[in-house]
Amino acid sequence: MTEDDRRLPAGSPPRPAPDGPRNGEIGPTERLAMNRTGSFDWDLTAGAIDIDDAGLLVFGLEPDGFDSRPVSLVSHLDPDERARLEGVIREAIISGRTSYTAHFRIDRSDGTPQWTHVQARILRDGQGMAHRIVGIVRDATAEVTHSAFVLELEKRREVQTSIVERTTHALSRAVTVDDVTAALTGPGGLARLGADGLALGLVENGALNIIALSGESLEVLNDFRSRRLDRGLPLAETVLSGRPRFVTSLPSLGRDFPQLAPYLQRLRFRAAAYLPLVAQARSLGGMALFYRGRTAFNADERNLSLGLAAIVAQSLQRALLFDEERELATGLQETMLPRRIPAISGGEIAVRYHAAWSGRQVGGDWYDVISLPRGRVGVVVGDVQGHDTHAAAIMGQLRIALRAYAGEGHAPATVLARASRFLAELDTNRFATCTYAQVDLTTGTVRAVRAGHLGPLIRHTDGRVGRPKLRGGLPLGLASVFGDEEFPETRLDLVPGETLVLYTDGLVEQPGTDIESGMETLSAAVSSGPPQAEALADHLSEQLWERWGPGDDVALLVLRRSPDPGTPRAPRIHQYIHQADPQGLSDARAAVGQALRDWDMGDLADDAELLTGELLVNVLLHTEGGAVLTLEVLPEPVRRVRLSVQDRSSAWPRRRTPGEAATSGRGLLLLDALSSRWGVEPRGEGKAVWCEFGPPEGSGAGATVGTGAAT
Incomplete structure (x- = not known):
């Protein structure tokens, strides 16, 4: 006992x-054996391992043929697996640990893999030296396989979740139908869907129109871009039935859809999913996803395809609604803006309107070109407060009223005062800003007024861009409410070849930046653009509208006075020098000298530059406006250079006899000394002082000196 x-x-x-x-x-040992679990005892000192029969079966060995050598035990292991197992054991022994565990693969006699798990304890002597290892070894194939299946399942679900998330994120930013197709067919679009090809069709007027094809070899389906909606094609059949169709063999489609059969051999895909696009019980169209490596669709893959179709359908429904609203808003906007721009004499005009990129794409910005009495032209750009159909309606009424007041021949200040009163009487609680100018292209005279709006830009013939200071009044509507309908007028000059640029604030305002930065960017774009009005308007559109983004709509008007280059034998330049532009004087002198050298008359450059400075300084110091400089070569038979400086003052220059210490009064003396002749001519509201260089009229002996009067 x-x-x-x-x-x-x-x-x-x-x-x-x-x-x-x-x-x-059944005893414990038998129980372990039935579960393919055995035990071992490894004597490290003797180099022998004692393992029971169950353990030997786990290693694929027969009990009778085992020689107790560790190397014989692992003889069936792949070399890499053996090296990995030995590494685990060696590291456990050296590190001083008391146990280790490891999974390794053994190839069975029938060739199938077996995953084996070993769990052991290391016994050490008093000095910590390992002398014995005992443990168990078992067949873990079932649990490892199950674990791998679970991991693969989780991986597939992660991929499917990623497909849904990435597709949803890409389509969340799509506003129009074009945006939706770009998200699905652009860079990374097919990868987001987890497909190798895509066809997208929309139902319209009883037809199925394919609006997108993406993927290698799908161009063969271009013949089916627009077809009557019937059951002759798989995508149309899916749309009509409202049921998805999963195809695991594309050639099989030829039996059900004979007209598609000739094209199937040219498609490099093995499977396809034809999916209806339905949103809020409305059939929008269909989507086909094509796959190269897939030959079957499991339940998860079918559900994923249906989920993608639902996401695309919702995005398309939103985009279709937006496109319809935008088309309506654009049509409304076009009816409010002038249908055509009148032809003008002596210049060229280009206009552009750019709707905001978001919302209903309708607002209160406008432009107009108005034919005025006596051959003049009125130009205006403005902006009614707000970005909605109400703002567009007010804009249309205000534009027509302003056009009527201007057409009656009123002065610019009167036109804006009456327009402000008209807007206030509409009782809309809206105000408007605008810049209005009357331009005489024959003389270049510009009479401009401003109502709470940004001032214009002037591009000079040499590419420089000026920002003339326009005195301004209150915005239209507010001016009448506050009883201040004063709109002071500013007089400008456009010399031949110069350009007037009017614009609304959407062209220069960018969220998060100072408006001055936008003005500098606009000025640089105007300066770098081509001189022609249409080309410059296109240049500004390309350079600035995409830069500023969807925040605001933009109205742009470009008016260029026709250039007057003269002829090759009688060239001519014009330049306007603003009174508040100190650099303009230096630029004008340099332009005169360079022009004469370009015309092979460089021997006259020094005298001409000196007199240019004298005449311009006299205007800038003693008048209240700028000056227009003209330099031209008079035609034969007497080839001379004429320099003319025009201003708005009616006071003519007087001869004086300056003393030795005088700092002024020598301008006319220089004219007498350096020019062949000179004179003064009345010019409309001002005068022009001119002088000529070169051989005098007559025999050419001696210089004829002007008397200060017109000759």
Whole structure:
């Protein structure tokens, strides 16, 4: 009787041996063996390993043929697997650990892989040296395979979730139908869908129109871009039935859809999913996803395809609604703006309107060109407060009223005062800003007024851009409400070849930046653009509208006075020098000298530059406006250079006799000394002082000196 038996109560049957059966039951060792689990005892000192029969079966060895050598135990292992297992054991022993565990693969005799798990304890002596390892070894193929299946399932679900998230994110930014197709067919579009090809069709007027094809070889379907909606094609059949169709063999489609059969061999895909696009019970169209490597669709893949179709359908419904609203708003806007621009004499005009990129794309910005009495032309750009159909309606009424007041021949200040009163009487609680100018292209005179709006730009013939200071009044509507309908007028000059640029604030305002930065950018774009009005308007559109983004709409008007280059034998330049532009004087002198050298008359350049400075300084110091400089070569038979400086003052120059210490009064003396002749001519509201260089009229002997009067 064992010690354990002595501890049993009286009358109890004796305890069975540990490894033996209990009344016919399976013992622990047999239980482990049935679960393909064995035990081992490895004597590191003797280099022998004792392993039971169950353990040997796990390693694929027969009990009778095992020689107790560790190397024989792992003989069936792949070299890489053996090296990995030995590394785990070696690292555990060296590191001083008391246990280790490892999974490794053994190829069974039938060629199938078996995953084996070993769990061992390291026994060490008093000095910490490992001398024995005991543990268990078991067949873990079932659990590892199940784990791999779970991991693969999780991986597939992560991929599917990623496809949905990326597609949803890309389509969330799509506003128009073009945006939707770009998101699906642009860079990374097919990868987001997890497909190799895509066809997208919309139903319109009883036809199925393919609006997008993406993927290698799908161009063969171009013949089906627009077809009557019937059951002759799989995508149309899906749209009509409202049921998806999953095809795992494209050639099989030829039996059901004979007209598609000739094209199927040219398609480099093995499977396809034809999906209806339905949103709020409305059939919008269909989508086909094509795959190269897929030959079947499991339940998850079918659900994913249907989910993608639902996302695309919702995006298309939103985009279609937006496009319809934009078309309506654009049509409304076009009816409010002038249908055509009148032809003008002596210049060229270009206009542009750019709607905002978001919302209903309608607002209160406008432009207009108005034919005025006496051959003049009125130009205006403005902006009614707000970005909605109400703003567009007010803009239309205000534009017509302003056109009527201007057409009656009123002065610019009167036109804006009456327009302000008209807007206030509409009682809309809206105000408007605008810049209006009357331009005489024959003389170049510009009379401009401003109502709370940005001032114009003037591009000079040499490419420089000026920003003339226009005195301004209150915005239209507010001016009448506050009883201040004063709109002071500013007089400008456009010399031949110069350009007037009017614009609304959407062209220069950018969220988060100072408006002055936008003005500098606009000025640089005007300066770098081509001189022609249409070409410059296109240049500004390309340079600035995409830069500023969707925040505001833009109206732009470009008016250029026709250039007057003269002829090759009698060239001519014109330049306007603003009174508030100190650099303009230096630029004008340089332009005169350079022009004469270009015309092979460089020997006259020094004298001409000196007199240019004298005449311009006299205007800028003693008048209240700028000056127009003209330099021209007079035609034969007497080839001379004429320099003319025009201003708005009616006071003519007087001869004086300056003393030795005088700092002024020598301008006319220089004219007498350096020019062949000179004179003064009345010019409309001002005068022009001119002088000529070169051989005098007559025999050419001696210089004829002007008397200060017109000759």
